[in-house]
Amino acid sequence: MTDPTMLAGGPLADRLTATVERDVATLRNHDVVPTLGTVLMTDDPTQRRFMDLKHERCASLGIETVRVDVPADAPAERCYDAVESLRADDDVTALFVQVPLPDHVDEQRVRSLVPAGKDVDCFTPENLGRLVAGDPHVVPATAAAVVRLLAEYDVETAGRDVVVVGRDAVIARPLAALLSANGPDGDATVTLCHTATTDLTAHTRRADVLVTAAGHPGLVDGSMLGEGVVVVDVSATRVQSDDSDSSGDLVGDVDAASAREPASAITPVPGGVGPLTMASLVRNVVDVTGRAAGLEHVLGAE
Numbered sequence: 116m117t118d119p120t121m122l123a124g125g126p127l128a129d130r131l132t133a134t135v136e137r138d139v140a141t142l143r144n145h146d147v148v149p150t151l152g153t154v155l156m157t158d159d160p161t162q163r164r165f166m167d168l169k170h171e172r173c174a175s176l177g178i179e180t181v182r183v184d185v186p187a188d189a190p191a192e193r194c195y196d197a198v199e200s201l202r203a204d205d206d207v208t209a210l211f212v213q214v215p216l217p218d219h220v221d222e223q224r225v226r227s228l229v230p231a232g233k234d235v236d237c238f239t240p241e242n243l244g245r246l247v248a249g250d251p252h253v254v255p256a257t258a259a260a261v262v263r264l265l266a267e268y269d270v271e272t273a274g275r276d277v278v279v280v281g282r283d284a285v286i287a288r289p290l291a292a293l294l295s296a297n298g299p300d301g302d303a304t305v306t307l308c309h310t311a312t313t314d315l316t317a318h319t320r321r322a323d324v325l326v327t328a329a330g331h332p333g334l335v336d337g338s339m340l341g342e343g344v345v346v347v348d349v350s351a352t353r354v355q356s357d358d359s360d361s362s363g364d365l366v367g368d369v370d371a372a373s374a375r376e377p378a379s380a381i382t383p384v385p386g387g388v389g390p391l392t393m394a395s396l397v398r399n400v401v402d403v404t405g406r407a408a409g410l411e412h413v414l415g416a417e
């Protein structure tokens with residue numbers, strides 16, 4: 116058996132990021148400063164680290180940031196107020212709310228508080244609706260990352276069976292809409308599997324392309340895969356490694372060791388979808404900023 120192709124996201128992410136860097140400079144030459152406002156409401160160190168990475172990346176590209184962190188046990192109003200303050204701040208050109216939010220926060224209310232024109236994650240009802248209708252204003256960073264990765268490695272989607280494990284509104288559902296849309300990078304037959312799916316293996320075994328976004332390490336192993344499947348693992352869960360001094364390893368939902376045998380291609384975790392998610396997010400920051408300033412035409416195509 117030949118080893119599977121490694122679907123590394125880094126090289127494409129670097130190319131995409133280079134175009135973002137040029138566009139930031141172009142916008143600044145037009146006196147427009149791309150500025151990302153973020154809201155994070157969690158005590159989870161992994162989620163905090165993801166947010167740190169976003170701010171570091173923005174800083175390195177010349178994108179300003181305004182960061183609002185709310186403790187996980189604070190009243191929900193603190194979260195709504197944070198979004199409203201960034202909404203009202205004219206210097207903030209782009210807005211990102213990291214999920215998951217605590218259970219006592221009404222996520223649907225938060226979605227409605229984000230202005231569609233500042234939304235960089237297809238979080239608002241309007242932008243989600245446009246995406247499902249086939250006219251996206253902005254594509255969620257993670258879903259965009261998966262589509263870009265499949266295109267980069269010439270993984271055909273037309274007419275093929277794509278099985279997505281997950282049903283959330285930031286990754287799984289938008290991704291299903293994109294991959295089943297009429298046209299390039301679409302035309303797939305998409306199945307969404309989730310915690311109420313009775314026989315997960317029956318679905319994963321017949322997948323041509325399997326996308327996992329459940330956040331459950333080990334949920335899928337090699338025995339659940341069909342021969343030649345392309346595996347895209349979106350999840351990145353931090354687990355304690357044997358080395359108790361380390362902060363732990365990032366792992367996906369798929370047991371990579373046993374998946375190697377059947378898979379024809381597989382994403383590494385980390386180094387697969389993650390770097391492309393970051394690049395897609397900063398791409399969106401520049402796009403919504405340019406659009407709001409009427410400078411869409413000066414931004415370089417990717």
Ligand SMILES: Nc1nc(=O)c2c([nH]1)NC[C@@H]1CN(c3ccc(C(=O)N[C@@H](CCC(=O)O)C(=O)O)cc3)C=[N+]21
Pocket residue numbers: 162164165168212213214215236256257285351365384385386387388389390392393
């Ligand atoms: N509304 C919303 N949209 C999101 O897109 C979203 C979110 N909420 N909540 C949290 C997750 C997590 N996320 C990541 C982004 C980049 C990396 C990334 O850059 N990963 C690198 C490095 C990881 C590391 O070194 O820790 C890699 O996988 O190679 C990972 C994870 C976006 N998320």
